[in-house]
Amino acid sequence: MLKVGEKLYEGKAKILYATEDPNLVVQYFKDDATAFNAQKRGTILGKGAVNNQISARLFQWLEQAGIPTHFVQQLSEREMLVKRLQIIPLEVTMRNITAGGMSRMLGIDEGLVLEPPVFEWHYKSDALGDPLINDDHILALALATAQELETIRRLSSKVNDTLKTYFAARRIDLVDFKLEFGRHPADSSRLGAGRQGQLLLGDEISPDTCRFWEQGTKKKLDKDRFRRDLGDVEAAYQEMLKRVVG
Numbered sequence: 001m002l003k004v005g006e007k008l009y010e011g012k013a014k015i016l017y018a019t020e021d022p023n024l025v026v027q028y029f030k031d032d033a034t035a036f037n038a039q040k041r042g043t044i045l046g047k048g049a050v051n052n053q054i055s056a057r058l059f060q061w062l063e064q065a066g067i068p069t070h071f072v073q074q075l076s077e078r079e080m081l082v083k084r085l086q087i088i089p090l091e092v093t094m095r096n097i098t099a100g101g102m103s104r105m106l107g108i109d110e111g112l113v114l115e116p117p118v119f120e121w122h123y124k125s126d127a128l129g130d131p132l133i134n135d136d137h138i139l140a141l142a143l144a145t146a147q148e149l150e151t152i153r154r155l156s157s158k159v160n161d162t163l164k165t166y167f168a169a170r171r172i173d174l175v176d177f178k179l180e181f182g183r184h185p186a187d188s189s190r191l192g193a194g195r196q197g198q199l200l201l202g203d204e205i206s207p208d209t210c211r212f213w214e215q216g217t218k219k220k221l222d223k224d225r226f227r228r229d230l231g232d233v234e235a236a237y238q239e240m241l242k243r244v245v246g
């Protein structure tokens with residue numbers, strides 16, 4: 001039986017705990033919800049359990065499609081065992097349909113189909129509001145190597161293809177989503193300038209990190225219901241759980 005150890009890190013939606021194995025950590029999913037760089041805070045009852053189960057299912061599905069992830073095993077309703085990662089401070093956004101930040105930035109309507117899909121890098125910084133950056137910023141600031149950028153782009157595109165098909169079969173349009181990658185093992189002494197370490201997809205994939213629109217009705221089944229005070233927030237998360245694991 002796995003012994004859960006000290007708290008390593010508490011984020012906005014998850015807590016990471018150490019285990020006896022330095023290469024493995026437990027990811028605990030909370031009901032806490034934040035939006036607009038944590039200016040809006042609240043609770044979505046049952047969200048932690050939903051996001052854990054959806055993420056577990058999607059990581060397994062992506063592994064089968066050949067995408068290396070940090071997922072090891074679902075431990076309980078709210079806990080997942082994952083490989084320890086040194087998270088690269090980048091957020092990858094993939095967009096299939098305009099919404100949210102892209103619509104705001106370019107002054108365009110939501111709901112326009114993007115072909116080809118749009119790939120974006122954001123610098124992971126709450127204080128700065130996760131600003132949009134490009135490859136040159138990343139290389140000049142040594143946030144990741146050229147090879148890592150190439151691998152992340154290739155894997156993200158494959159994640160998009162795989163998940164679009166997965167959700168289409170469940171009558172859901174995958175509008176956009178955010179991914180984070182990291183290096184495993186997270187033993188920092190082995191991850192110096194050489195930046196060795198296997199690149200793995202980390203974090204979570206859930207209604208907190210994706211936009212899901214029901215096909216036909218275009219009903220939003222994701223965190224936009226919380227961000228925009230649309231009501232039926234809990235029901236939307238439960239509906240997505242049903243579609244994914246049901």
Ligand code: UDP
Nearest residue numbers: 093099100101102176177178208209210211
């Ligand atoms: N997203 C996320 N974390 C962030 C920012 C965005 O998970 O810190 C997700 C968000 O749920 C959406 C996608 O990434 O599915 C694109 O978000 P966008 O850039 O449009 O930003 P937003 O409108 O949420 O500010």
